[in-house]
Amino acid sequence: MARSPRSGRKSRSGARKDTKIAKKKTEAAKGRPRRFKIPDPYAEREAKKYERPIPSREAILMLLQEKGVPLSFEEIAAELGVSDPVDLEALERRLKAMERDGQLLRNRRDRYCLVNESDLIRGRVIGHPDGFGFLKPDEGGEDLFLSPREMRQVFHGDRVVACVTGIDRRGRKEGSIVGILERAHERVVGRLFVERGMAYVVPDNKRITHDVLIPEDYLNGAKPGQIVVAEIVEQPTRRNQPIGRIVEVLGEHMAPGMEIEVAIRAFDIPHEWPEEVLAEAARFGTEVPEAAKEGRVDLRKLPLVTIDGEDARDFDDAVYCRPTPKGWRLIVAIADVSHYVRPGSALDQEALKRGNSVYFPQQVIPMLPEVLSNGLCSLVPDEDRLCMVCEMLVDREGRVTRSRFYEGVMRSHARLTYTEVAAMLVDKDPAVRARHEKLLPHLEELYAVYQALRRQREARGAMDFDTDEYKIVFGEGRKIERLEKVVRTDAHKLIEECMIAANAATARFLDRKKVPYLRRIHDGPDPEKVADVRQFLAELGLKLPGGDTPSPADYMQVLKAAEGRPDYHLVQTLLLRTLPQAIYSPEKKGHFGLALDAYTHYTSPIRRYPDLLVHRAIRHALAGGKAKDFLYSEPELKTIGEHCSMTERRADEATWDVIAWLKCEYMQDKVGEVFSGVITAVTSFGFFVELQDIYVEGLVHISTLGQDFYHFDPLRHCLVGERTHITYRIGDVVKVKVARVDLDERKIDLVLIEPLAPAKPQPKKAASRRRRRKRKNAA
The missing domain is CATH 1.10.10 (Arc Repressor Mutant, subunit A)
Structure with a gap:
């Protein structure tokens, strides 16, 4: 034995x-x-x-x-x-x-x-629909290529340890998986198929390329074609496919609301509340007890207001401003979630697991139970609420000269929307101004301090990209009626600037107190990408200054020079692509996009776990605590930061997947119709076109572009015809027809109706000059 x-x-x-x-x-x-x-x-x-x-x-x-x-x-x-x-x-x-x-x-x-850092690399697996994958190192740096053979034993999202085995033909580091640290998927969601007596589930998440085999005894009454949830009984290995058991039948493929049910399970978003979490939340009741208000600064007479969208249900920030001889006193009061969600509690563990709230069209998966997120922690009007307060002195130039933090108790005087505030402050609508007459003087001061903060933002060179956002409007039966472009008003920007000021003040406060905390880090651009973009911009007559390390101000200088040009959208898109995604980490790095040396997230503890940790750090500092006796060490904060960065990406991917599903569903009855559109992205296999007025994107495949061979130029982001010299690039306006809609793949195929005019052949002298210039640059 x-x-x-x-x-x-x-x-x-x-x-x-x-x-x-x-x-x-x-x-x-x-x-x-x-x-x-x-x-x-x-x-x-x-x-x-x-x-x-x-x-x-x-x-x-x-x-x-x-x-x-x-x-x-x-x-x-x-x-x-x-x-x-x-x-x-x-x-x-x-x-x-x-x-x-x-x-x-x-x-x-x-x-x-x-784990030997020099020999082994820890990271998370990123699967590709074509079967191969990459390992994204925890410590950052270059991704490791994983061949389809290596991907057989893992799912997308698994955490593994791998070693470098060589360099592939494309110059990428290639890896071999040494050990699996954590499995990302205990369940998968997808459609059930039965062929020749063999049942299997094809996962809806296209990054998972394994078919999950389902033995006959494990079907549990599920029928072919239904959307099901399969529990993984045996994880994949190098030799064997994963085996699963049907544990839930979600329903038929096209049922209303199915897209969210699928996304929740496909991306493993926690959505069911454990009994102990609900019981713990229920114990707080619905009103703040008098004992909890003792020892706090009383702000209940101060006309603090919340400003959010029309469909918002959780209000975690309130603002107030009054003038001072040298500028303004700005107060940003945030729901004191850390008073209720204590470290190690069932609520805390579930909040960490979720990482953040997930916002789908018409549905939210909250980080905290609704009794807290929409009730006791939400800064609803005319109710006493506990808050953590950031009070700032702002001078006439928009600089925050002093700040202090304290625990308070407040009472929101109004729940305002962006539309109302814009009508009062920008459009000067007399009816709306009369309705909020008592609050108007304070709102005017808020608008004044916003303009000063905005000037300071521009002075330090912070980025301000004008990206488009869209809102889905539903009709009966949860069918899309239309897509509307969201207009970003000064009311949106007012709240944004107040929150940025409070977040930056929080980072400075915790740095002074030397308490470790989760920072919001945004690294600078990749030097190789910068070199490519600079070369392309030179052809457009634009210049990106700053050498290998351009500053945010250099980026804004290029955008200012491109204003009003037809290729402005192209320039902005290419500049954005040089920048990495922001993450959470305790490392002492700044925020490149905002041009700040230290930055954190403090203003949304109801819906983001990192903000909750920052509130705990503030409370620890206010109590006179030191770094060594704080609840969290830097290694622990780093681990939590990696997890929260992952849950943030997971929420984004799930939301994009739902929106892509809904858009495909919306376009199913428009096959054969012709639209004008703008090219938004160019790849080696074709280009994507956003249809005007309906804001839906589809692919024009390279095989449909006519009798010519097209070359993809990755530096200029365009497709060029070898014979006709026709060039398709970002920003071009084209006319297309909807050819096919594939709901399973979330794809819309388009066919070009009117190709662009052929380019005029270059004169020999001009072509010769261009070749000489290229040789000179290469030398």
Whole structure:
């Protein structure tokens, strides 16, 4: 009989029996550090977080680094001096969590070792619909190419450890998966098919290229063609496909509302509330008790107001402004979610799991139960609410000269919409102004401070891209009636500038107090992409200054020069593509787009978990706490930041998928109709066209462009005909016909009706000059 590698230790069931006995002991009262064999520099922090603290992650990493060899569970426990059954069980959970987070790796001999950063790369798998994939390193840097053979054993989203095996023909680093740290999918959603007696589910998420086999005993009454949820019974391996069991039948393919049900499950968005979470939220009641208001600054007489969209239901920020001799006093009051959601509670764990609220058309998956998100934490009018306050002094030039933070209790004086505020302050609508006569003087001051903040934003060179947003308007039966372009007014910008000022002030405050926190980081542009864009802009007669590291002001200079030109949209799109996506991290980096050295998110704790952590950091600093006794260490914040960045991307992808589904559904009865449109993107296989007036995008495939061979120019972002010299690029207006709509693939195929006019052949002298210029540049 094979001996278990942990047979020297009590079984889990035995340990659990001993737990009841151990819990009766009063060895470690909460808040008092415990002593183990190895000194733990983070013992005080662990004692504040847990009733029975065990050695911290840092202590375990220090032990493995000191020993220099892999250690078994028993050896780690012995070296640390952990012997109590309760502590052993907690240590096992901690080691598994460290393994899941990529801090440790367990080898084939069941021993834990450190991940060697120079040899192994931790990261998350990004699947491609064509079968291959990439590993996005946790530490940043170049992605690792994963061949279809490597992708057989993983799903899109899995966290793995891989090593570099070589360079492929295209110059990309190629990798091999060494170990799987965390599986991203326990369930998949898709359509059920049965062929020759074999049932399988084709996942709706096209980044998952595995068909999930369903044994006959696991069909549970599901019928071919239905949308189902399959629980993964056996994960994929190099040799075997995944095997699943049908656990839920969502319904027929075209049922109303099916697109959101599919997206929620396809992207693994938590949407069901555990009973303990609902019970914990219900205990707070519906009104703020008087005891909770004690010791707070009373702002209830201050005419604070919320300004949001017409369909908003959770109000987490309120603003107020009054003039001072040198400028303005601006108050940004934010719902005090951290008062209710305490670290380690069921509410906190579920909020972390969700990471953020997800906003679908006409439906929201909130981060917190509605009794809090739409009730006790929402700054609804005429109700007492607890808040965390950022009070700022702003001078006439729009600079924040001083700021302070405190806990307050407030009472919103009005729930205003962007439309109302724009009508009052911009359009000077007398009827709307009369309706809010008492609030009008304060709103006028808000508008004045916004204009000063806006001037300061432009002075420091912060970016301000004019991107289009659209709103879906539904008719009966949840069918799209039309798409409307969202007009961004000064009311939107007013709130945006107030929130940016408060977020920046928060970052400066926490930096002064030296308390670690999750920052909102936006790195600068990629030098290679900048070089390509600069070369293309030169052909348009535009210049991007700044060398290899252009500043945000350099970007805005180019956009200002391109204003009014027909290719403005093209220039803006190419500049945007040089920039990475913003992320959450405790690293001391700035926000490139906003031209700020330090920035964080403080203003939306109802719908973003990083904001909730920032509120905890503020409360810790206000209580006189230091970095060493804060609940979260920098490694823990980094792990949370990576998770929240992932949930943010997940929410975006799920929302885009739902909108793409709805747009395809909207276009199904428009096959054969002709539209004018603007080219929005060009690829090697064709170009995408946004149809005018209805704001839906489709693909014109390169094979439909006529009798010519088209070359894709990646630097100029265009397709050029070899014989006709016809050029298609971003911003060109074309006439197209809707040829096909594929709801499963979320694709709309278009056919060009009127090709652009052929380009005039270049004179020989001009062509010769151009060749000489190219040779000179190459040299």
